Amino acid sequence: NAGVTQTPKFQVLKTGQSMTLQCAQDMNHEYMSWYRQDPGMGLRLIHYSVGAGITDQGEVPNGYNVSRSTTEDFPLRLLSAAPSQTSVYFCASSPGPNEKLFFGSGTQLSVL
Amino acid sequence: DQQVKQNSPSLSVQEGRISILNCDYTNSMFDYFLWYKKYPAEGPTFLISISSIKDKNEDGRFTVFLNKSAKHLSLHIVPSQPGDSAVYFCAARIGNTGTASKLTFGTGTRLQVTL
Numbered sequence: 001n002a003g004v005t006q007t008p009k010f011q012v013l014k015t016g017q018s019m020t021l022q023c024a025q026d027m028n029h030e031y032m033s034w035y036r037q038d039p040g041m042g043l044r045l046i047h048y049s050v051g052a053g054i055t056d057q058g059e060v061p062n063g064y065n066v067s068r069s070t071t072e073d074f075p076l077r078l079l080s081a082a083p084s085q086t087s088v089y090f091c092a093s094s095p096g097p098n099e100k101l102f103f104g105s106g107t108q109l110s111v112l
Numbered sequence: 113d114q115q116v117k118q119n120s121p122s123l124s125v126q127e128g129r130i131s132i133l134n135c136d137y138t139n140s141m142f143d144y145f146l147w148y149k150k151y152p153a154e155g156p157t158f159l160i161s162i163s164s165i166k167d168k169n170e171d172g173r174f175t176v177f178l179n180k181s182a183k184h185l186s187l188h189i190v191p192s193q194p195g196d197s198a199v200y201f202c203a204a205r206i207g208n209t210g211t212a213s214k215l216t217f218g219t220g221t222r223l224q225v226t227l
Binding site: 004033035040041042043044045048058059090092098100101102103104105106 | 114116118144146148153154155156157158161201203207215216217218219220
């Protein structure tokens with residue numbers, strides 16, 4: 001049972017570099033989302049998707065892009081990394097609009 | 113503006129005793145509340161939830177209480193076990209938005225269960 005898989009687990013970037021955080025789920029869930037966790041801030045919603053081809057912004061979307069071309073994958077793109085994007089990123093999925101979220105194990109990102 | 117608040121960053125409880133974790137919210141539109149548990153280097157996992165039409169929900173050793181008038185909920189763990197040592201997040205959502213993804217999380221409480 002893979003569930004929600006995030007890669008990489010750790011990443012160090014220089015300011016201005018771009019990268020994509022990968023997220024894949026094998027549970028055929030329609031709903032997927034990205035959160036970031038910062039000390040003293042809890043988890044905050046970046047972007048979410050209610051199905052393939054449909055995405056929307058969450059609470060802190062600036063500096064991030066997403067797309068959802070398949071049900072399984074929901075990558076998060078950082079176009080020009082900034083130190084303020086140093087955080088732990090969690091991808092989550094759920095089977096329906098009012099179901100609990102299943103989280104991946106996270107990607108720890110440092111931007112120098 | 114923190115709409116979901118967990119004012120205790122940490123809590124230490126002896127094994128076998130009751131653990132009580134508290135959560136306050138400010139948005140009266142929230143009508144569904146969840147607790148997630150997180151171990152180091154892992155993602156959060158769902159623990160228990162409660163709808164605003166209830167004031168209590170129980171699942172084994174875990175009970176969540178909701179006081180809507182006070183905008184307060186609490187998670188009780190009885191009896192506490194060393195394996196319960198983790199960070200606990202309270203989360204809330206507005207149920208009729210049609211998506212489970214839009215959760216608002218608190219800042220978390222680190223529970224340490226000692227022998």
